[in-house]
Amino acid sequence: xxxxxxxxxxxxxxxxxxxxxxxxxxxxxxxxxxxxxxxxxxxxxxxxxxxxxxxxxxxxxxxxxxxxxxxxxxxxxxxxxxxxxxxxxxxxxxxxxxxxxxxxxxxxxxxxxxxxxxxxxxxxxxxxxxxxxxxxxxxxxxxxxxxxxxxxxxxxxxxxxxxxxxxxxxxxxxxxxxxxxxxxxxxxxxxxxxxxxxxxxxxxxxxxxxxxxxxxxxxxxxxxxxxxxxxxxxxxxxxxxxxxxxxxxxxxxxxxxxxxx
Amino acid sequence: xxxxxxxxxxxxxxxxxxxxxxxxxxxxxxxxxxxxxxxxxxxxxxxxxxxxxxxxxxxxxxxxxxxxxxxxxxxxxxxxxxxxxxxxxxxxxxxxxxxxxxxxxxxxxxxxxxxxxxxxxxxxxxxxxxxxxxxxxxxxxxxxxxxxxxxxxxxxxxxxxxxxxxxxxxxxxxxxxxxxxxxxxxxxxxxxxxxxxxxxxxxxxxxxxxxxxxxxxxxxxxxxxxxxxxxxxxxxxxxxxxxxxxxxxxxxxxxxxxxxxxxxxxxxxxxxxxxxxxxxxxxxxxxxxxxxxxxxxxxxxxxxxxxxxxxxxxxxxxxxxxxxxxxxxxxxxxxxxxxxxxxxxxxxxxxxxxxxxxxxxxxxxxxxxxxxxxxxxxxxxxxxxxxxxxxxxxxxxxxxxxxxxxxxxxxxxxxxxxxxxxxxxxxxxxxxxxxxxxxxxxxxxxxxxxxxxxxxxxxxxxxxxxxxxxxxxxxxxxxxxxxxxxxxxxxxxxxxxxxxxxxxxxxxxxxxxxxxxxxxxxxxxxxxxxxxxxxxxxxxxxxxxxxxxxxxxxxx
Numbered sequence: 001x002x003x004x005x006x007x008x009x010x011x012x013x014x015x016x017x018x019x020x021x022x023x024x025x026x027x028x029x030x031x032x033x034x035x036x037x038x039x040x041x042x043x044x045x046x047x048x049x050x051x052x053x054x055x056x057x058x059x060x061x062x063x064x065x066x067x068x069x070x071x072x073x074x075x076x077x078x079x080x081x082x083x084x085x086x087x088x089x090x091x092x093x094x095x096x097x098x099x100x101x102x103x104x105x106x107x108x109x110x111x112x113x114x115x116x117x118x119x120x121x122x123x124x125x126x127x128x129x130x131x132x133x134x135x136x137x138x139x140x141x142x143x144x145x146x147x148x149x150x151x152x153x154x155x156x157x158x159x160x161x162x163x164x165x166x167x168x169x170x171x172x173x174x175x176x177x178x179x180x181x182x183x184x185x186x187x188x189x190x191x192x193x194x195x196x197x198x199x200x201x202x203x204x205x206x207x208x209x210x211x212x213x214x215x216x217x218x219x220x221x222x223x224x225x226x227x228x229x230x231x232x233x234x235x236x237x238x239x240x241x242x243x244x245x246x247x248x249x250x251x252x253x254x255x256x257x258x259x260x261x
Numbered sequence: 262x263x264x265x266x267x268x269x270x271x272x273x274x275x276x277x278x279x280x281x282x283x284x285x286x287x288x289x290x291x292x293x294x295x296x297x298x299x300x301x302x303x304x305x306x307x308x309x310x311x312x313x314x315x316x317x318x319x320x321x322x323x324x325x326x327x328x329x330x331x332x333x334x335x336x337x338x339x340x341x342x343x344x345x346x347x348x349x350x351x352x353x354x355x356x357x358x359x360x361x362x363x364x365x366x367x368x369x370x371x372x373x374x375x376x377x378x379x380x381x382x383x384x385x386x387x388x389x390x391x392x393x394x395x396x397x398x399x400x401x402x403x404x405x406x407x408x409x410x411x412x413x414x415x416x417x418x419x420x421x422x423x424x425x426x427x428x429x430x431x432x433x434x435x436x437x438x439x440x441x442x443x444x445x446x447x448x449x450x451x452x453x454x455x456x457x458x459x460x461x462x463x464x465x466x467x468x469x470x471x472x473x474x475x476x477x478x479x480x481x482x483x484x485x486x487x488x489x490x491x492x493x494x495x496x497x498x499x500x501x502x503x504x505x506x507x508x509x510x511x512x513x514x515x516x517x518x519x520x521x522x523x524x525x526x527x528x529x530x531x532x533x534x535x536x537x538x539x540x541x542x543x544x545x546x547x548x549x550x551x552x553x554x555x556x557x558x559x560x561x562x563x564x565x566x567x568x569x570x571x572x573x574x575x576x577x578x579x580x581x582x583x584x585x586x587x588x589x590x591x592x593x594x595x596x597x598x599x600x601x602x603x604x605x606x607x608x609x610x611x612x613x614x615x616x617x618x619x620x621x622x623x624x625x626x627x628x629x630x631x632x633x634x635x636x637x638x639x640x641x642x643x644x645x646x647x648x649x650x651x652x653x654x655x656x657x658x659x660x661x662x663x664x665x666x667x668x669x670x671x672x673x674x675x676x677x678x679x680x681x682x683x684x685x686x687x688x689x690x691x692x693x694x695x696x697x698x699x700x701x702x703x704x705x706x707x708x709x710x711x712x713x714x715x716x717x718x719x720x721x722x723x724x725x726x727x728x729x730x731x732x733x734x735x736x737x738x739x740x741x742x743x744x745x746x747x748x749x750x751x752x753x754x755x756x757x758x759x760x761x762x763x764x765x766x767x768x769x770x771x772x773x774x775x776x777x778x779x780x781x782x783x784x785x786x787x788x789x790x791x792x793x794x795x796x797x798x799x800x801x802x803x804x805x806x807x808x809x810x811x812x813x814x815x816x817x
Binding site: 050052071072073076077081082084088089090091092093097100101102104105107109111114115117121125128164168 | 670673674677678679681682684685688689691692693694695696697698699700706
């Protein structure tokens with residue numbers, strides 16, 4: 001069953017068409033990658049899904065709800081969380097606080113409950129802390145909860161960002177180039193972690209990458225964008241052999257190379 | 262100036278900078294004005310202390326730079342810097358004797374020049390003495406630099422405490438004179454204007470000994486306290502809190518009328534600062550029109566209670582909730598149009614709002630309701646069961662209660678879902694929204710809470726003064742409050758109190774200071790940004806992180 005259905009999506013910036021007539025179906029509990037060269041419109045697609053851009057034409061549906069026109073905070077509450085290509089943690093908050101901010105929409109405490117310290121508020125806060133600690137442990141950051149986010153090493157920041165996104169209890173997790181700036185070993189570890197994440201939590205993962213090699217191992221389905229258009233879609237093996245894809249990545253003339261699959 | 266030369270001899274460059282600062286301090290009249298007050302009787306005045314401390318600081322920097330280039334240059338650089346600084350002051354004196362500079366620099370008076378040459382009759386003898394003083398300053402700065410860290414720290418703490426005690430004699434003398442045995446010591450310390458020589462030496466020895474003891478044993482004491490079982494540690498904390506409460510409650514009785522008045526002003530600023538701290542410190546919304554809510558609180562109380570206007574005849578307690586409510590509503594009303602603005606644009610828009618309120622109050626059009634330029638008088642005092650909060654010592658308690666309430670609310674909010682949402686908005690608005698935070702509600706709550714606190718402060722201000730005037734609510738108040746929270750430490754609640762004491766309390770105590778208040782504010786802000794960007798009393802986590810590298814250095 002499709003958890004996200006994108007139909008006929010178009011997003012323009014002035015004369016530039018960043019995404020054009022895009023149709024994508026993301027299956028529940030799958031790992032679905034969107035790849036493409038730089039400037040292909042991958043991040044624009046993410047920004048449309050998460051509500052930062054409002055597409056001119058087309059529809060994005062999460063299960064039965066249309067997400068077009070909703071604010072980012074409403075979309076998170078529907079169950080889509082994201083990370084950023086260039087890490088965007090809250091730098092001067094601690095790792096724990098970063099995760100607790102992610103839980104914001106699941107906490108109910110009101111102004112007066114907080115000021116008066118009502119038992120319900122305290123209970124909720126205690127539970128939130130426990131859950132945040134669990135999430136820290138889940139992303140292998142146990143014991144680093146009191147460090148400021150900006151002082152964590154790069155790899156830890158990447159994982160903390162994922163933990164913060166998980167704190168929103170998403171149905172779909174959108175990862176924007178999570179392997180950027182990582183060496184082959186690190187990106188392999190990350191891919192294993194992403195697979196584990198899907199299996200352990202039963203969520204759907206929508207992944208942006210422009211390194212083809214990285215996503216081939218874990219993706220069940222790959223959509224290839226170029227200049228805002230879908231040029232291919234299928235299993236990694238199918239996509240890899242598609243001449244149009246090879247051309248987009250390697251340039252004209254390379255398509256004559258024999259396909260490994 | 263040849264860059265290679267200044268590179269090689271750091272004393273020259275720093276000496277020129279220092280000399281320019283000293284000439285500036287002299288020409289704007291600070292030295293002469295501060296000379297009225299003696300730090301140590303007949304030995305050194307506050308004006309001389311100002312010059313000496315500046316020169317020492319520059320000399321020390323020069324010696325430090327010199328040291329980086331080899332041992333031999335420590336004294337060389339220090340003395341060069343000292344000599345250049347003294348030389349520039351000497352040139353100023355000579356110039357002043359040769360021509361009359363007073364048409365341009367009204368403070369370049371003979372009195373100033375006499376101070377600079379140590380009141381010598383002979384001009385050249387005085388110049389010689391001045392240059393000698395420069396050399397000695399450079400020499401001692403060099404000495405200070407080559408001393409081991411611990412001893413240097415002890416010396417600096419000792420000297421600074423003597424200077425501070427001498428400076429704050431008006432504050433310290435009356436407080437400690439309450440108790441007879443202490444009064445005798447005070448009598449010895451302050452025989453007249455300033456510390457006595459023996460008092461200064463004694464004080465220096467006591468403070469230096471204490472700080473030496475702490476620097477050698479402090480670590481051990483701390484570890485011992487940490488090793489205590491949690492129960493007795495909690496007891497220790499409780500005892501500390503109780504002592505604090507007792508001091509706060511007893512303060513006005515000990516401080517007397519004048520100092521209690523100062524404390525009430527500080528208290529009002531603490532209230533305002535805690536409110537602005539929520540808007541700027543927590544939520545990162547730079548609000549420069551904050552005084553508007555203060556005015557709204559004041560005027561609400563004035564209109565509702567003053568018989569002068571004759572609309573209402575309420576008492577303070579009936580008017581107070583409405584004042585806070587109006588403040589909150591005004592916060593929301595201001596908040597809605599500026600929701601989409603960030604940073605500088607927000608600052609300008611809120612600045613305008615503050616001015617709108619002030620000009621509205623001042624207008625003739627609204628005069629029948631708001632009193633116009635003459636303001637509103639005859640505001641009754643607050644009263645509980647026949648007890649009237651009339652004198653500063655009584656109003657102090659009213660303000661203290663307000664601070665405790667507001668502090669408690671801020672503290673609860675900070676460690677909550679809402680406080681985290683504010684800080685997330687401060688750090689990154691877009692991401693905060695992507696994490697499910699409703700920006701509209703979150704920002705409006707910050708504006709409303711801050712405005713409510715400000716209105717509460719305004720309400721107390723109105724009943725304290727008994728009258729309200731439009732000119733009490735100019736933009737400088739907003740700026741002052743902002744300075745208080747920057748100097749104290751953005752987002753830190755104890756920092757607000759420390760900042761208010763330093764920036765509001767201190768100037769009230771140092772009357773000579775009044776003319777130079779803004780200058781010192783500016784210098785303090787710049788110094789804070791350069792040397793201690795996290796503020797005087799920062800939030801615990803920020804302090805730890807910002808100084809982690811420095812504290813790790815000596816251990817390795």
